[in-house]
Each structure stands twice: as structure tokens, then as C-alpha cells.
Amino acid sequence: MRPLWLAAALLLVLGTVALLVPFAPLQALAQHDPALLQFILVELRLPRVLLALGYGAVLGLTGAALQALFANPLASPDITGSSSGAALGAVTGGYWFGITGPLPLAAAGAAGAGLALALLLLLAGRRSETSTLLLAGLAISLAAGAATSLALALAPSPFAFYDSFDWLMGSLADRSLEQAAVALVPSAAACAILLRRAGALDELGLGEDVAASLGHSPDRLRLEVVAASAVAVGACVSVCGAVGFVGLVAPVIARRFTGGHPGRALLPAALLGALLLVSADLVTRLAPLGRTIPLGVITAVAGTPLFLWVVLRIRWRLAA
Helix, strand or coil: CHHHHHHHHHHHHHHHHHHHCCCHHHHHHHCCCHHHHHHHHHHHHHHHHHHHHHHHHHHHHHHHHHHHHHCCCCCCHHHHCHHHHHHHHHHHHHHCCCCCCHHHHHHHHHHHHHHHHHHHHHHHCCCCCHHHHHHHHHHHHHHHHHHHHHHHHCCCCCCHHHHCHHHHHCCCCCCCHHHHHHHHHHHHHHHHHHHHCHHHHHHHCCCHHHHHHCCCCHHHHHHHHHHHHHHHHHHHHHHHCCCCCHHHHHHHHHHCCCCCCHHHHHHHHHHHHHHHHHHHHHHHHHCCCCCCCCHHHHHHHHHHHHHHHHHHHHHHHHHC
């Protein structure tokens, strides 16, 4: 429990720092300008910090649930296809259906994620074998990614790619509290379902026969975990865009503190995911490069070495 408390305390500190840095709120306080202080904290910083905390927690939690479900440390939230579906919905909604405004575009992204989930469940069928879910999710993700590229290439606006960069590489900038609610309310409901199934995931790790003897349906559990993960990630991607590696890295680190129980890694992975994304967002704001670095670039640069380490560990284990 001590690592959990340490992670929670560090998350509180980082969240406070993210609200105050850069130091415009303190300058407004020093100038005795309450209107400016409220605008900076409530309208600019608070939605960004809430989204960083919530989106990071969603990525960590869903990544841990999917890795437990598929018994594979390389599984990540991307395999449900909802991230690619949300990006496709936002891009095509903006450039082919004339949808404008942050909330309507988020709704278009959520619709894309919902269609991807519906297609995944249709392809998987009632008896959802693990291999079928993996292959179906991969196929949907690849197809949605290709469709997004085609939509951008054929878009009537020559600036379509640059305008869609937020959904392709991830961004928390210029989001509102309404957008944060669109992303985090359905995500919280879906994550609650995953946390309730943590014990069942532990028992599934002992084998399908053991899980069935304890009253759990492996087919139903797989569908619940995949569907809840897709809803949680799709809602966040519809507002913030796709952010990679956090859902892969956070569960790998969390499992080192949970004694090999995959279900127990869900909450620590959520805390670590929130820490990673808040830290990455701080880097995007404070990097002295004269321009904003895409959030997905930061997480990819930080996550790639650990990803390679996981791959090498698997290789060494197989060779032993």
C-alpha cells in the first residue's frame, strides 16, 4: 500500500504544479486581479490538468486490464480499435461533414469510437475467443488508420493535416470544462466496470476452467473488459486525440509492485498513467523550444526505451 500512497501524494503535488506553472496565476495574484486569476485557473489550467489526470488514469487502467485479459505485457488500449475510430470520426466529421466547434467534433469522435466498438463486438461474436478479439481489434485499428489518412489526403482543405494534428498526435491545450466532462464522465463509468472485474481478471489468469468454476464466464468477461476499455479510451480520444505508450508502460511498471496479481495492478497502473501524462504535458508546456511539442511525441520518446526493454525481457525468457 505504501507505493500507492506515494504515487497519490506525488500526483497531488504534480497536479498542483501543473495548475500554477508557468507562473501566470501567481502573477495575477500578485497584481490583485481576481478576474484574471479565475480565468487562468478555471478556464485554461483546470480543464487541462483534469484531462491529463483522467486520460492518463484511463490509459493506465485499461492497459492493465487488457494485459491481464490477454496475458500479454505488450497489449495496449490501441488494440480495441476505438482510438483509431475516434480519430477517424473527428477528422471526417470536420472535413467531410462540415462539423465545427469543440463539442460537436468531440461528439463525432465519440461516434467513430462507438462504431469501431460495435464492429469489434460484431466480428468477435458471442463466443469471444482471445485471438479473435485481438485480430478483430488490429484489423479495425489498421482500417481506421488507413481511412483517416485517405480522408486527410482527399480533404478539400490543404491544411487538413495540420488542423487534425491534435487528434493524430494528442493535445490537451485549449480544452474546456465541458469537453473535459464529455471525455471523463463516460470514461469514469467504464473504468468503474473494469475495477469491479479486477478479481475476475485475477481468477482468469489461473485458467478459464478455474474462472468458470468460480462463477465467471470467460466469454462474458472478455466482452465486458474489451467493451469498457473501448468506451473509456474512445471518449478520451474524441476530445484529446490519440496518446500512445502510456497504456503500455504504466501497467508494466505497476505489476512490479503487485506480486504477479494482474487484477491488483489496475489501480496502481491508473495512478502511474496519470503521473506519466501530467508529467508529459508539463514537458510540452515548459520545453524551451519556442513551440509546443505534441503530447504523443513526448510519451513516445519516453515510452520507447521501456517498450524495447519489455520485448527483450520476453525474448530472454523464451530463450532461457
